[in-house]
Amino acid sequence: MGKTSRFLSPTWLAILTPLAAVVAALAVGALLLLALGVDPVAAYASMFQGAFGSLNSVADTLVKATPLLLVGVGICIAFRGGMLNIGGEGQLIVGGLAATAAVLALRAWPAWALIPVGLALGFLAGAAWGAVPGVLKARLQVNEILTTIMMNAIAIQALNYLLRGPLMDPEQVSKGSFIPQTARFTLAADLPRLVPTRLHAGFLLAVIVAILAWVLLWRTTIGFRIRAVGLNPFASRRAGMRVSRYGILAMVLSGALAGLAGAVQVMGVNHRMFTDGSSAGFTGAAGFNGIVAALFGLLHPIGTIPAAVFFGGLIVGANAMQRAMQIPSAMITALNGLLVIFVVSSDIWRRRMVQRQQKAEVASALGAASGAEQAAPT
Amino acid sequence: MIQDLLSPAVLAGIVYSGIRLATPYLYAALGETIGQLSGVLNLGVEGMMLMGAYAGFYLTYRTGDPWLGLLAAILMGAILGLANALITVTFRAEQGISGIGVFLFGLGMSELLFQKTLGSVATVSGFPPIRLPFLGDLPVVGDLLFNHNLMVYAAYLLVPLVWLVLNRTTWGLKIKSAGQNPAAADALGVSITRVRYATVTVGGILASVAGASLSIALLNVFQQNLTSGMGFIAVALVYFGGWSPLGALAGSLLFSTVNALQNWIQVLGIPIAPDFALMLPYVLTILMLVVPFRKARQPAALTKPFERGEG
Numbered sequence: 202m203g204k205t206s207r208f209l210s211p212t213w214l215a216i217l218t219p220l221a222a223v224v225a226a227l228a229v230g231a232l233l234l235l236a237l238g239v240d241p242v243a244a245y246a247s248m249f250q251g252a253f254g255s256l257n258s259v260a261d262t263l264v265k266a267t268p269l270l271l272v273g274v275g276i277c278i279a280f281r282g283g284m285l286n287i288g289g290e291g292q293l294i295v296g297g298l299a300a301t302a303a304v305l306a307l308r309a310w311p312a313w314a315l316i317p318v319g320l321a322l323g324f325l326a327g328a329a330w331g332a333v334p335g336v337l338k339a340r341l342q343v344n345e346i347l348t349t350i351m352m353n354a355i356a357i358q359a360l361n362y363l364l365r366g367p368l369m370d371p372e373q374v375s376k377g378s379f380i381p382q383t384a385r386f387t388l389a390a391d392l393p394r395l396v397p398t399r400l401h402a403g404f405l406l407a408v409i410v411a412i413l414a415w416v417l418l419w420r421t422t423i424g425f426r427i428r429a430v431g432l433n434p435f436a437s438r439r440a441g442m443r444v445s446r447y448g449i450l451a452m453v454l455s456g457a458l459a460g461l462a463g464a465v466q467v468m469g470v471n472h473r474m475f476t477d478g479s480s481a482g483f484t485g486a487a488g489f490n491g492i493v494a495a496l497f498g499l500l501h502p503i504g505t506i507p508a509a510v511f512f513g514g515l516i517v518g519a520n521a522m523q524r525a526m527q528i529p530s531a532m533i534t535a536l537n538g539l540l541v542i543f544v545v546s547s548d549i550w551r552r553r554m555v556q557r558q559q560k561a562e563v564a565s566a567l568g569a570a571s572g573a574e575q576a577a578p579t
Numbered sequence: 580m581i582q583d584l585l586s587p588a589v590l591a592g593i594v595y596s597g598i599r600l601a602t603p604y605l606y607a608a609l610g611e612t613i614g615q616l617s618g619v620l621n622l623g624v625e626g627m628m629l630m631g632a633y634a635g636f637y638l639t640y641r642t643g644d645p646w647l648g649l650l651a652a653i654l655m656g657a658i659l660g661l662a663n664a665l666i667t668v669t670f671r672a673e674q675g676i677s678g679i680g681v682f683l684f685g686l687g688m689s690e691l692l693f694q695k696t697l698g699s700v701a702t703v704s705g706f707p708p709i710r711l712p713f714l715g716d717l718p719v720v721g722d723l724l725f726n727h728n729l730m731v732y733a734a735y736l737l738v739p740l741v742w743l744v745l746n747r748t749t750w751g752l753k754i755k756s757a758g759q760n761p762a763a764a765d766a767l768g769v770s771i772t773r774v775r776y777a778t779v780t781v782g783g784i785l786a787s788v789a790g791a792s793l794s795i796a797l798l799n800v801f802q803q804n805l806t807s808g809m810g811f812i813a814v815a816l817v818y819f820g821g822w823s824p825l826g827a828l829a830g831s832l833l834f835s836t837v838n839a840l841q842n843w844i845q846v847l848g849i850p851i852a853p854d855f856a857l858m859l860p861y862v863l864t865i866l867m868l869v870v871p872f873r874k875a876r877q878p879a880a881l882t883k884p885f886e887r888g889e890g
Contacts, residue, residue: 237695285675343868346622346675347815354808354861362854479804489679496676529694531803534687538626541680546670 218551219497222543230536237528244526251521252514258521260398264470266513268293268462268484270407272491273498273505274414275458280500281418282451283431288334288349289459289488290480291356292327296460297467297483298360299326301368301383301474304390304467312389319390320406320464327460328453330356335452339445345452353488357480364476382475392469403465407509410458414502427451459488486534490516493537496544583847584840593843595723597836598731599797603628603789603806604831605734607813608820609741610785612827615817616745617778618758618771618880619667622678624786625810626685627659631787633689636794636801637696639703645795648703649730652791653784659685660783664776671884682810690803697801705799706730730788730796735828742824754778758878761885771885786810808861815864821873829872837863 231241252262272289279286286292300323307315334348364381373380392401418424429437430447438444466483467474476482494512498505519533583589607624614621621627634655639648663681666672706728710716715725745751756764757774765771789810794801816834820826841856 233691287675287679337865337869341869343865344815344818347811347818347868348865350808350811351815351861351864355858358854358858358861362852365854366852489683492676492679529691531687531690531694535684535691536687538680538682538684538687541683542666542672542677545672545677545680546666548672549670552671 214551214554215499218547219499219544222547223497223540225547226536226540226543229539230532233532233535234528237532239526239528244522244528247525248515248518248522250518251525252518256396257398258517260396260400262510262514262517263400263404264513265485265516266509267401267404267407267469268466268487269491269494269512270404270411270505270509271462271465272459272487273495273509274407274411274502275455276492276495277498277500277502277505278414278418278427278458279451279455280495281431282427282448283434284335284338284448284452284455285346286331286334286349286452286455286459287346287489287492288331288352288456289462289491290484290486291349291353291488292330292456292459293463293466293484293488294353294356294360294480295330296323296327296463297474298363298368298463299323299460300464300467301386304386305368305383308387310389312391315387315389316392316468319468320461323464323467324457324461327463328457330460331452331454331456332449335449335456338452339448353480357476357478360474360476360480360483361478364474368474370473380475383473385473386468390468391472392465399470401465401469403469406465407462408506410461411502411506414458418502423447423450459491462487462491485516486537490537493541493544496541584843584849589843589847591719591723593836593839596839596842597832598724599727600835600838601828601831602731602734602792602797603809604813604816604834605737605828606785606789606792607810608816608827608831609737609824610782610789611814611817612820612822612824613741613745613754613785614778614782615881616758616822616878617754617775618761618878618883618885619664619775619779619782620674620678620814620882621663621667621681621779621782621786622675622811622814623659623663623681623685624678624782624789624813625806625808626682626689627656627663627783627786628790628793628806628810629685629689629804630659630790631655632790632794632805633692633801634787635791636703637692639705639795640697640701643704645703645706648795649788649791652787652795656784656787657780658783659787660780661776663783664779667779668772668775668884671886674882686804693801693803700800700802702800703795705795705797728796730792734792738824738828745824755878757885758880761880761883765885765887775885786813789813812860812864815868818877819867819871821871821875822878823873823875826871826873826875830867833867834860834863 234241234244251258253259276286300319303322304315304319307318330352334345334352337343337348338345364383368383370382370384372384392403394401395405418428426442426447427450430442430444434444490512494509495505498508522528523530607628611621611624631652635648635652638651639645666677667674708726708728711725715721745754753769753774756769757771761771790806793805812834816827816830819830838860841859844851844856845853
C-alpha cells in the first residue's frame with residue numbers, strides 16, 4: 202500500500218479518531234466556558250496541572266482510574282459477548298456493600314485473610330447483580346440495557362436503606378447525628394499503599410485484571426466462544442455453542458469486575474461505606490465513565506488501561522478546575538456526555554476506512570489470483 | 580392504616596393522580612414508540628426530558644405564560660431530536676451508548692443552565708386545570724377524569740392520533756417498513772434517512788414536552804434531576820407495550836397508578852421503609868419487561884443503522 206494508507210491504517214485511525222473526538226468535545230467545552238465567562242485556556246491549564254502536575258496529582262489520577270479500568274474491562278467483556286452493561290453503577294454499589302459487610306463483621310481478622318475475602322465478596326456480589334439482567338436477556342430476551350439501568354436504581358435504594366438502618370455506624374446512632382455511613386473499617390482492611398501517596402494496590406490489581414481479561418478473551422476457548430456468540434449468535438448456535446450460557450457468562454464477569462471495583466473503592470479509598478442519596482455519591486459515576494473509558498480503549502482490555510488513566514486524569518483535573526475557577530461540576534457531566542457522543546459518532550470514519558482497506562485487499566488478492574502482474578484495481 | 584388505603588377518598592385520590600402522573604410517561608413513550616418502530620432506539624429520553632423541563636420552566640418563569648414555555652420545550656426537543664438523528668442516522672453511532680451520552684449531556688446541561696439562570700428552586704403557576712363542560716359535572720367521574728390541565732388531556736388525545744398515523748396512513752407504513760425491512764423499503768423508493776430523521780425528531784419533541792409537562796403542568800417546579808429515571812422507564816414502557824400506542828397507554832397508566840399508590844403509602848404512614856417504597860417502581864419495571872402487555876417482536880432493524888448495498 203501507499204504511504205498515506207500506512208499512516209491511515211485502521212490501527213492508527215482507530216487511535217486517532219477517538220483522540221480527535223476528545224479534542225472536539227474539549228473545543229465545545231471551551232465554548233461553554235467562554236459562555237460562562239471563564240478563560241478556557243486558563244481553565245484547561247488548571248485542569249492539566251491538577252491531573253498530572255505533581256506526584257500527588259498523578260497518584261490521584263491513578264486512584265480515580267482504578268474503578269474506571271475495572272468497570273471498563275468488564276464493559277469490554279460484556280460488549281464482546283453481545284451485551285451492553287449499563288449497570289456498572291449498581292454493580293459497584295453492591296460490590297462495595299458486600300465488601301463492607303464482610304469487613305465490618307470480621308473485625309478480628311488479619312490483613313492477609315481479610316483483604317482477599319472482602320475483594321472476593323465484592324466480586325461475587327457484582328456477579329450476582331450482573332447475572333439477573335444476563336439471565337433475563339439470554340433466556341427471556343428481556344432488553345439488558347433497561348434491566349441494568351433499573352438494577353442501578355434498586356441498588357441505590359438498597360444502599361440508602363442499609364446505611365440508614367442495619368449498617369449505620371453505631372457511633373452515629375449514639376451521638377444522634379445519624380449521618381448515613383458505616384463505621385471506619387479496621388486498618389487490616391486497608392489496601393496497601395504503593396508509594397507514599399494516596400495510590401493503593403487496587404490500581405495494580407486492575408491492571409493485572411485487564412491483562413487477564415485479554416488472555417481470557419483472546420487466548421482461551423471460553424473467550425473465543427464469548428466473542429463468537431457476540432459476533433454472530435446464529436452461526437455460534439450452528440457450531441454447537443450454548444449461546445445463552447456464554448452471554449450470561451459475559452454479563453456475570455462484567456458485573457463481577459464492577460463489583461470488585463466497588464470493593465477496591467471502599468477498601469482502598471473510603472475505608473467506610475457512605476451515601477449521599479444518589480449513586481454518584483459513592484461511585485463518582487464510574488459505572489458510566491467506565492463505559493466511556495472502554496469505548497475510548499476500543500473495547501479492548503489492554504487499550505482500556507491508558508484510556509482509564511486518561512479519563513481518571515480528566516476527572517481529577519476537572520475537580521481541580523472546578524475549585525480553581527468556580528465552575529459547576531454539572532458542566533463536567535455535560536462535557537462527559539458530549540465526549541461519549543463524539544467518540545461513538547466518529548467511529549464511522551474508522552469503520553469506513555476498515556471497509557475500504559478490506560475491499561482493496563480482496564481486490565488485490567483477486568488480482569493476484571487471476572495472475573495479473575501489477576493488478577490491484579480499486 | 581392498610582384499611583385507610585381502601586377508603587373511597589384515598590382510592591379516588593390514587594385514580595386521580597394515576598391519571599395525572601401518566602402524562603409524562605405517555606408523551607415520552609409515544610415518541611419512543613414512533614422512533615423504535617422506524618428502527619432507532621433513543622436511550623437519551625431522560626436527558627431530553629430534563630432539557631425540555633428546563634426550557635419550558637425557564638420561559639414560563641420569565642414570562643408567566645406557560646404557552647411560551649411549551650413552545651420553548653418544543654423547540655428544544657426539535658433541536659435535540661435533530662441532533663440525535665444526526666448521531667444515530669448520519670453518523671450511525673452505537674445507539675445504546677450514544678443514548679447514554681445524550682442522557683449525561685442533558686443531566687449536566689440542564690443543571691448547569693438551572694444554576695446559572697435561576698440559581699434556586701422556584702415555582703410557576705403553569706397550566707391550570709380545566710373542568711370540561713358537561714362531562715366535568717358528572718358525579719365522581721367528572722372530578723376524576725375531566726378536571727385536568729391541558730397537557731394531560733393532550734397526552735391522552737395523542738394516543739389515538741399516533742395509532743391512526745401508524746396504522747391508517749402511508750406515513751405509518753413507511754415508518755414501520757423502515758424499522759422492519761429498510762432494504763426493501765429503500766428499494767421501493769422510501770428514503771430511510773428522511774423517515775428516520777422525522778421520527779427521531781418527533782421523538783425528541785415528545786420527550787422534551789414530557790419533561791415540560793412535569794415542570795409547567797404537573798409539579799410546576801424545576802430542580803436538579805427532576806425526572807429521576809422517568810425517561811428510562813418510558814423506554815421500558817415501549818417494550819412492555821409491544822410497540823403499540825395502546826400498549827404504551829396501558830403501561831403508562833399501570834406505572835403511574837403504582838407510583839400514586841406508593842405516594843399514598845408514604846402519606847398514610849404505612850410502616851414500609853421509604854427506601855423500599857422508592858424501589859418499587861424499578862422492580863415493577865423489570866417485571867413489566869419480563870411479562871409484557873402485548874407479546875410482540877421488536878422491529879427487526881431496531882438499533883441497526885441503514886446503509887445502501889449492505890446485504
